[in-house]
Amino acid sequence: MISVSEAISYEFATGPDLYALCQQAAKARDNAWGKQLTYSKKVFIPLTNMCRDSCGYCTFVQSPDSPHSNVMTPQQVLKTAHEGAALDCKEALFSLGERPEERHQKARDLLAALGYDNTLDYLHDQCESVLTHTTLLPHVNAGALSFDELKRLKPVAASMGMMLENVSNELLKQGQAHYACPDKTPKRRLDTIEQAGRLDIAFTTGILIGIGESWEERVLSLIAIRDRHLAYGHIQEVIIQNFRAKVGTAMAGCQEPDLDDMKRTIAVARLILPDDISIQAPPNLEVEYGSYINAGINDWGGISPLTKDFINPERAWPQISSVAQACNGLGYSLAERLTIYDRFQHQDHKYLTPNLTQRVAALVSRAAHASRQLQGDIA
Numbered sequence: 001m002i003s004v005s006e007a008i009s010y011e012f013a014t015g016p017d018l019y020a021l022c023q024q025a026a027k028a029r030d031n032a033w034g035k036q037l038t039y040s041k042k043v044f045i046p047l048t049n050m051c052r053d054s055c056g057y058c059t060f061v062q063s064p065d066s067p068h069s070n071v072m073t074p075q076q077v078l079k080t081a082h083e084g085a086a087l088d089c090k091e092a093l094f095s096l097g098e099r100p101e102e103r104h105q106k107a108r109d110l111l112a113a114l115g116y117d118n119t120l121d122y123l124h125d126q127c128e129s130v131l132t133h134t135t136l137l138p139h140v141n142a143g144a145l146s147f148d149e150l151k152r153l154k155p156v157a158a159s160m161g162m163m164l165e166n167v168s169n170e171l172l173k174q175g176q177a178h179y180a181c182p183d184k185t186p187k188r189r190l191d192t193i194e195q196a197g198r199l200d201i202a203f204t205t206g207i208l209i210g211i212g213e214s215w216e217e218r219v220l221s222l223i224a225i226r227d228r229h230l231a232y233g234h235i236q237e238v239i240i241q242n243f244r245a246k247v248g249t250a251m252a253g254c255q256e257p258d259l260d261d262m263k264r265t266i267a268v269a270r271l272i273l274p275d276d277i278s279i280q281a282p283p284n285l286e287v288e289y290g291s292y293i294n295a296g297i298n299d300w301g302g303i304s305p306l307t308k309d310f311i312n313p314e315r316a317w318p319q320i321s322s323v324a325q326a327c328n329g330l331g332y333s334l335a336e337r338l339t340i341y342d343r344f345q346h347q348d349h350k351y352l353t354p355n356l357t358q359r360v361a362a363l364v365s366r367a368a369h370a371s372r373q374l375q376g377d378i379a
């Protein structure tokens, strides 16, 4: 692990210096994860796109005045889940707006019509429904949650996650990315990560880069994640996600991070974070995603053969065979993993309640089979 001051010193690393930094990170990745990269075959379930926050970069969120704002019905959830299962998906990624009923009458009305008075109760029951009616494993990405909320969701989700985004309090100020976003205070985000640790929830987090934070704040965000992992051991993956500017948002005119910035951040994340944390970067937010490999990633996150990335809908997923080719070209294989990483699967019901342990075990051999086919297909 490198020191904070060393990490901070890489702010402007470019050319040969960036190359050397990436080589160091790639070596650390090879030692910890070998010559294999992974992804999770998933469907995206945007349970509701209304939200009480209004992040400056987000197009997922819809105003209740928009005809596109909605809460999915149980039938819609199961339709997507069944179609995904038929395509051999193994993860149902529930990603949704945060507590929309606390701000919007339309959210209260739609939830009431379904028999609920809050989003998280409905989320719980829809995860349960997917578990009952399909083979998919739910992964919950519902933003900032309390100890009690996380605890209630644990038996119906194989893993959960929430992007820290960044520890910067500056971003809450007027004109900044997280202005008027009660769920994006660093305090609430860090507390969610901490409570998930107390509850032994296999947890995904990460940073969104290029949203107005400084390089030092980026490093400090990674350190904050590292410290919570050292206390609880529950962080399975850290996502390094690049901000993409979207038409119609407050940050439409803001500059996007370039490829060097992504490589530099990925490499520093690999060198700051403990070896057992997976470093993930999405392949659909950068044309030259293949160069993330030599910067130290070992995972591409969820890729869907069915649903779009609802958070970045204009950024289509690459074909899984193209991702496999990019890996193979650099001497790596591509394998399928489940939403809960291997290391968390066999720990005597610490991370998985008994009902989920059985469900996970049933999928392990299917994922291994798919991985063999994938390598065979393109070899």
Ligand SMILES: O=c1nc2n(C[C@H](O)[C@H](O)[C@H](O)CO)c3cc(O)ccc3cc-2c(=O)[nH]1
Pocket: 040, 042, 044, 091, 093, 139, 140, 141, 160, 161, 162, 163, 204, 205, 237, 239, 300, 301, 302, 303, 309, 310, 311, 312, 338, 339
């Ligand atoms: O398709 C996406 N998947 C996102 N995922 C899902 C991810 O790609 C994987 O499917 C899961 O993390 C399972 O490993 C997230 C999961 C989290 O827990 C937190 C944040 C994200 C963010 C995204 C995202 O922007 N787009």
Ligand SMILES: C[C@H]1O[C@@H](n2cnc3c(N)ncnc32)[C@H](O)[C@@H]1O
Pocket: 057, 058, 059, 095, 141, 162, 163, 165, 207, 208, 241, 242, 243, 244, 245, 246, 311, 312
């Ligand atoms: C689910 C996650 O998606 C990310 N997210 C939201 N909007 C954008 C965007 N414009 N570009 C990239 N990532 C985004 C945030 O980090 C959120 O936590």
Ligand code: MET
Pocket: 051, 058, 060, 061, 095, 096, 097, 098, 141, 142, 143, 144, 162, 163, 311
């Ligand atoms: C489009 S973001 C979905 C998850 C949650 N609202 C968050 O921001 O963390």
Ligand code: SF4
Pocket: 051, 052, 053, 054, 055, 058, 059, 060, 061, 096, 097, 098, 143, 183
């Ligand atoms: S990024 Fe998440 S919290 Fe922010 S507005 Fe979009 S849905 Fe809401």
